[in-house]
Amino acid sequence: MITVAAAHKSYGTFKALDDVSLEIPSGSLTALLGPSGSGKSTLLRAIAGLEDLDAGTVMIAGQDVTRLPPQRRGIGFVFQHYAAFKHMSVRDNVAFGLSIRKRPRAEIATRVDELLDVVGLAGFQHRYPAQLSGGQRQRMALARALAVDPQVLLLDEPFGALDAKVRDDLRRWLRRLHDEVHVTTVLVTHDQEEALDVADQIAVLNEGRIEQFGSPEELYERPANPFVMSFLGSVSRLNGEIARPHDLRLIRSRQQAEAEASSAGVRVTDATVERLVRLGFEVRVELRHTSTGEPFFAQLTRTEATALDLQVGDRVWVRPTRTLGSDQAAPVRALPTEEEFPALAV
Amino acid sequence: MRIARPTRIVLRTLALVYLTVLLAVPIVTILWRTFEPGFGAFWESIRTPAAISAFNLSLLIVAIVVPVNVVFGVVTAIVLVRGRFPGRRLLSGIVDLPFAVSPIVVGVSLIMLWGVNGWFGGLDNVGIRVIFGLPGMVIATIFVTLPFVVREVEPVLHEIGIEQEQAAATLGASRWQTFARITLPAIRWGLTYGVVLTVARALGEFGAVIMVSSGFPGVSQTLTLLVHSRYIDDHNTHGAYAAATLLMFLALLTLLLMTVLDRKRPGQPSGATIAAATAPAEADTDAEVAGADDPAPPGPVASAVPEPELATTTRSSR
Ligand SMILES: Nc1ncnc2c1ncn2[C@@H]1O[C@H](COP(=O)(O)OP(=O)(O)OP(=O)(O)O)[C@@H](O)[C@H]1O
Numbered sequence: 001m002i003t004v005a006a007a008h009k010s011y012g013t014f015k016a017l018d019d020v021s022l023e024i025p026s027g028s029l030t031a032l033l034g035p036s037g038s039g040k041s042t043l044l045r046a047i048a049g050l051e052d053l054d055a056g057t058v059m060i061a062g063q064d065v066t067r068l069p070p071q072r073r074g075i076g077f078v079f080q081h082y083a084a085f086k087h088m089s090v091r092d093n094v095a096f097g098l099s100i101r102k103r104p105r106a107e108i109a110t111r112v113d114e115l116l117d118v119v120g121l122a123g124f125q126h127r128y129p130a131q132l133s134g135g136q137r138q139r140m141a142l143a144r145a146l147a148v149d150p151q152v153l154l155l156d157e158p159f160g161a162l163d164a165k166v167r168d169d170l171r172r173w174l175r176r177l178h179d180e181v182h183v184t185t186v187l188v189t190h191d192q193e194e195a196l197d198v199a200d201q202i203a204v205l206n207e208g209r210i211e212q213f214g215s216p217e218e219l220y221e222r223p224a225n226p227f228v229m230s231f232l233g234s235v236s237r238l239n240g241e242i243a244r245p246h247d248l249r250l251i252r253s254r255q256q257a258e259a260e261a262s263s264a265g266v267r268v269t270d271a272t273v274e275r276l277v278r279l280g281f282e283v284r285v286e287l288r289h290t291s292t293g294e295p296f297f298a299q300l301t302r303t304e305a306t307a308l309d310l311q312v313g314d315r316v317w318v319r320p321t322r323t324l325g326s327d328q329a330a331p332v333r334a335l336p337t338e339e340e341f342p343a344l345a346v
Numbered sequence: 347m348r349i350a351r352p353t354r355i356v357l358r359t360l361a362l363v364y365l366t367v368l369l370a371v372p373i374v375t376i377l378w379r380t381f382e383p384g385f386g387a388f389w390e391s392i393r394t395p396a397a398i399s400a401f402n403l404s405l406l407i408v409a410i411v412v413p414v415n416v417v418f419g420v421v422t423a424i425v426l427v428r429g430r431f432p433g434r435r436l437l438s439g440i441v442d443l444p445f446a447v448s449p450i451v452v453g454v455s456l457i458m459l460w461g462v463n464g465w466f467g468g469l470d471n472v473g474i475r476v477i478f479g480l481p482g483m484v485i486a487t488i489f490v491t492l493p494f495v496v497r498e499v500e501p502v503l504h505e506i507g508i509e510q511e512q513a514a515a516t517l518g519a520s521r522w523q524t525f526a527r528i529t530l531p532a533i534r535w536g537l538t539y540g541v542v543l544t545v546a547r548a549l550g551e552f553g554a555v556i557m558v559s560s561g562f563p564g565v566s567q568t569l570t571l572l573v574h575s576r577y578i579d580d581h582n583t584h585g586a587y588a589a590a591t592l593l594m595f596l597a598l599l600t601l602l603l604m605t606v607l608d609r610k611r612p613g614q615p616s617g618a619t620i621a622a623a624t625a626p627a628e629a630d631t632d633a634e635v636a637g638a639d640d641p642a643p644p645g646p647v648a649s650a651v652p653e654p655e656l657a658t659t660t661r662s663s664r
């Protein structure tokens with residue numbers, strides 16, 4: 001378990017970490033998620049001992065490590081830009097921690113082979129980092145960090161420098177690896193999809209504070225505040241309410257829409273179809289409030305879209321099947337009623 | 347930028363003429379004059395006791411100056427690149443001072459400091475003769491060669507950044523282990539060039555050394571001083587050419603040695619070794635490097651079933 005208590009860190013007058021407390025359970029994979037500059041790396045580096053805190057404590061596995069240098073914290077760290085030892089072969093890179101610990105040669109050789117096997121670099125022992133692709137370099141860095149059997153594995157945007165496809169593959173692979181190895185892992189990312197995809201828990205950071213900490217499910221379904229809500233997954237604002245775009249139902253007939261809405265106790269929004277974008281088997285329908293002109297969008301499956309037979313310019317009635325609450329951050333004006341604006345009547 | 351053909355020819359000719367007149371002609375002339383009377387005469391004139399002593403003294407100075415500059419140069423470079431303290435700019439400027447100050451001024455100021463009547467002149471009373479002795483020549487040479495190692499190592503330190511060192515720290519390496527196993531190998535080539543330049547300059551230094559040397563042939567003459575005294579005092583032009591050729595030969599040897607070492611670079615693969623190492627698994631690498639189709643990295647679980655490419659896989663939770 002990693003415990004961070006009341007951590008503060010300032011650069012000049014700028015607060016990079018502002019009273020951060022966090023408990024990361026043993027054996028879990030936790031993501032630190034937040035926009036650029038929110039203090040994710042600072043927090044991770046403070047756990048690693050690469051950054052000193054101004055105040056607060058860090059405990060790893062019950063031991064107070066606040067004053068310990070990184071060498072003695074029992075960690076493995078993976079950097080965004082690999083930090084490969086350029087003048088060493090893949091084998092020597094992975095063996096580094098073990099050879100520092102003066103392990104017998106035979107033991108080192110066995111362990112390195114084993115790890116290179118795990119990360120899929122078995123045939124690459126004698127290459128140099130310059131001869132590897134980015135994805136391979138990062139897997140080497142991971143093997144290097146795992147070689148010393150760390151108590152915790154800390155990854156700072158490990159896949160940030162890779163292209164989308166490789167990144168997807170690697171993060172699924174990391175998840176499977178974690179399920180095998182069970183080392184407590186903290187992953188920094190600014191990509192909400194990555195966090196939702198791999199993490200058991202997500203801590204959402206913003207301006208040096210933790211906005212919410214919980215399972216992906218919790219954060220997605222019950223966001224604590226508008227920031228978390230709009231940072232995790234996209235949202236559509238309609239009628240002063242916020243809903244996930246896939247929780248919007250588009251209905252062609254007004255009567256039907258109002259009947260459904262009144263039984264569900266929600267309001268119906270009148271909108272015009274602006275654009276249809278097909279993303280794999282999902283369809284994104286870009287809409288505009290007929291009266292206010294506010295843009296928003298809904299996400300349908302291809303089947304639903306086909307059944308509705310939508311065309312650009314069509315008028316539809318939208319009702320949320322589930323809302324996340326009202327929109328305090330940016331309230332949208334309530335829709336005018338028919339009495340105020342008779343032209344709305346069809 | 348595309349340059350018209352006639353312009354290109356003119357530019358090339360200019361560059362060639364410039365190099366020939368200013369570099370090649372003087373060197374060839376000296377070589378010519380040295381070996382004109384035959385190799386035997388050259389050999390004779392560099393085997394005189396004065397020449398042998400000058401040769402040894404020059405090498406001795408190099409042998410002292412190089413390690414001193416390596417140690418302090420590397421430390422200074424690390425302080426300049428990694429340090430965050432007020433006055434760093436100033437320190438950086440001071441390092442460049444020897445480039446700006448004429449060697450003769452260095453000589454004069456050393457005499458002022460260390461001479462019998464200088465601030466530290468008291469050392470003379472306890473039998474340590476700095477000026478007109480070996481220490482003076484060494485100090486003068488250190489002064490003029492000081493920037494080379496610093497300036498060659500600095501950009502390399504900048505370039506490698508601190509992540510490799512931090513990675514080593516997280517893997518358990520102490521500061522010293524990190525320096526020896528990560529930093530030093532990484533700056534090795536910058537350091538090497540710094541040393542080459544230091545050696546060349548130390549061998550060739552004249553202005554500062556002549557001020558602080560007593561200049562007795564066979565005792566306190568370096569090779570450059572020997573060339574000078576043979577030419578000016580003894581009117582022995584051939585002897586001067588021969589000593590000059592010997593100096594050039596030493597400098598050339600240094601360059602050659604470094605080139606050979608460079609070829610043997612362990613670690614950093616040269617072009618040839620890359621090709622050799624890549625050959626066996628070529629297909630695999632090409633695909634990965636091009637990012638065309640990185641095969642799902644083999645891992646603890648069998649490789650993943652290709653999943654449909656979705657922008658929003660995780661959200662289809664309705
Ligand atoms: N050494 C430093 N000196 C001054 N300010 C710093 C320093 N390191 C970080 N900061 C500031 O602290 C804040 C948090 O930085 P941090 O690196 O933790 O952000 P991050 O969440 O990792 O962002 P990113 O996703 O861009 O990596 C940033 O605003 C940054 O400008």
Ligand SMILES: [Mg+2]
Pocket residue numbers: 040041042156157
């Ligand atoms: Mg960061």
